Amino acid sequence: MAEDFDLTTADAILDPTPIFAAMLQREPVHYSPSLKSWVIADYDNVKLALSDPRFSVEKMSPFADHMAGGADAHKIRELTRVLGGWMVFKDPPAHSRLRQVLQQPFKPREMEKLRPAIIDIAEEVIAEMAPKAGQVVDFIAAFANPLPARVIGTLIGVDVAMVPQLTAWSLDIAKFVFSARDTPDKYDRAYRAVMDIEVFYRQVIADHRARPRDDMLSHMIAYHDDDDGGPLTDDEIVSMLVLFLFAGHETTTNLIANGLLALLQNPRQMAQLQSNDALLPSAIEEFLRFQGPVQTVVRIAKEDVPMANITISAGDRVFGLLNASHRDPSMFDNADAVDIQRAQNPHVAFGFGIHMCIGAPLARIEGQEAFRALLRHFDNFKLETTALTWRDDFVTRGLETLPISFQQRID
Amino acid sequence: MTEAEDSIWHCLSCGHIYDPKLGAPEDGIPPGTPFEGLPGNWTCPECGVHKGNYARR
Numbered sequence: 493m494a495e496d497f498d499l500t501t502a503d504a505i506l507d508p509t510p511i512f513a514a515m516l517q518r519e520p521v522h523y524s525p526s527l528k529s530w531v532i533a534d535y536d537n538v539k540l541a542l543s544d545p546r547f548s549v550e551k552m553s554p555f556a557d558h559m560a561g562g563a564d565a566h567k568i569r570e571l572t573r574v575l576g577g578w579m580v581f582k583d584p585p586a587h588s589r590l591r592q593v594l595q596q597p598f599k600p601r602e603m604e605k606l607r608p609a610i611i612d613i614a615e616e617v618i619a620e621m622a623p624k625a626g627q628v629v630d631f632i633a634a635f636a637n638p639l640p641a642r643v644i645g646t647l648i649g650v651d652v653a654m655v656p657q658l659t660a661w662s663l664d665i666a667k668f669v670f671s672a673r674d675t676p677d678k679y680d681r682a683y684r685a686v687m688d689i690e691v692f693y694r695q696v697i698a699d700h701r702a703r704p705r706d707d708m709l710s711h712m713i714a715y716h717d718d719d720d721g722g723p724l725t726d727d728e729i730v731s732m733l734v735l736f737l738f739a740g741h742e743t744t745t746n747l748i749a750n751g752l753l754a755l756l757q758n759p760r761q762m763a764q765l766q767s768n769d770a771l772l773p774s775a776i777e778e779f780l781r782f783q784g785p786v787q788t789v790v791r792i793a794k795e796d797v798p799m800a801n802i803t804i805s806a807g808d809r810v811f812g813l814l815n816a817s818h819r820d821p822s823m824f825d826n827a828d829a830v831d832i833q834r835a836q837n838p839h840v841a842f843g844f845g846i847h848m849c850i851g852a853p854l855a856r857i858e859g860q861e862a863f864r865a866l867l868r869h870f871d872n873f874k875l876e877t878t879a880l881t882w883r884d885d886f887v888t889r890g891l892e893t894l895p896i897s898f899q900q901r902i903d
Numbered sequence: 904m905t906e907a908e909d910s911i912w913h914c915l916s917c918g919h920i921y922d923p924k925l926g927a928p929e930d931g932i933p934p935g936t937p938f939e940g941l942p943g944n945w946t947c948p949e950c951g952v953h954k955g956n957y958a959r960r
Contacts, residue, residue: 600950773946773953777956836956842950852952
């Protein structure tokens with residue numbers, strides 16, 4: 493049995509890359525006794541775990557069964573009722589039906605139509621941030637968090653005044669889904685958030701049924717496919733709306749904040765990007781690779797799967813470390829360096845295969861416009877801490893805060 | 904088309920295939936357009952990644 497590479501220490505949370513390097517060098521596929529799971533770090537096998545149909549994503553029911561009889565059993569049952577409806581936790585054919593509804597509206601050419609609205613939101617958030625020039629501000633609270641929250645609110649047709657509440661619910665759900673280790677009451681908080689958000693969304697759905705409009709929610713309500721189980725039920729729509737908010741918010745916040753941190757730590761590349769916004773598309777891909785918003789994906793083997801020099805048995809759990817795969821030297825030259833002009837960047841930050849993030853086109857547009865606005869309006873960015881605090885959850889890679897200072901650009 | 908212009912390219916992000924024989928009619932790109940002939944700001948029609956993240960098959 494392999495040595496147990498420990499990603500839970502304070503040093504590893506601060507910087508997991510030495511552990512990634514050790515895994516990649518010594519044991520890229522290994523069993524972790526402490527996690528009771530296989531852990532995969534190398535690019536080729538992470539990609540296999542992401543896309544091979546021998547791996548299942550249906551892990552909510554096994555979790556609920558495992559917790560049955562415990563003090564939190566009722567809350568977990570309710571959570572799995574709503575969150576278990578997410579297509580990210582469903583295998584085909586149930587997954588295919590749900591994905592089909594959203595495939596067309598989330599396509600790049602459709603999401604491109606949102607770019608003007610996203611630019612407006614970016615400018616709005618910039619205007620709110622501008623008076624803080626010269627002070628130390630938390631970039632996450634000031635920019636990286638509100639921008640995607642407002643974009644998702646626009647997408648699902650929710651009044652902008654509700655966005656802070658939606659953000660709070662999303663964060664509480666995140667504690668449960670991402671297995672936050674530092675939140676002992678995470679089941680309580682996630683349960684209350686899901687119950688409250690369900691009430692809210694049922695009201696929004698009823699309003700959209702009474703007054704259809706040109707937005708994602710009206711599209712979901714109107715969707716009907718005789719070959720595929722007919723219209724979506726309200727339960728299915730609520731599940732999807734919770735997923736949009738959740739999947740489209742914290743992850744994009746992490747992309748923007750982790751990206752700014754990469755630039756702060758590489759000032760020449762910050763200057764290059766500031767002087768040439770044609771580099772934005774490749775820069776966003778590099779931010780996704782270098783410090784991806786999602787660190788780990790979880791799968792359950794449906795049958796025995798030979799991999800490297802071992803066999804993963806049917807029923808075994810597998811953690812695919814996306815961010816370890818992004819440092820695989822067999823795939824990426826100078827993997828530990830940021831290169832916003834990296835020519836080809838086959839990262840798997842959005843996953844791969846049938847569960848690849850349907851929001852990837854939207855996230856890319858948000859990332860590009862976020863940095864375009866930031867670098868057009870502000871300069872002289874400085875990191876105002878020597879002690880970064882990364883959130884202690886296993887699944888995502890994001891900062892608690894990012895203290896910076898900046899100046900308004902005078903051109 | 905020359906052999907090089909005939910080349911099929913694939914998206915490194917999602918695996919989408921660009922076949923020059925087919926073009927990309929949904930984007931107004933006619934059949935017979937080699938990958939190099941696509942506009943510089945063309946993006947993958949499936950995942951939205953920029954054109955530079957394609958590789959020749």
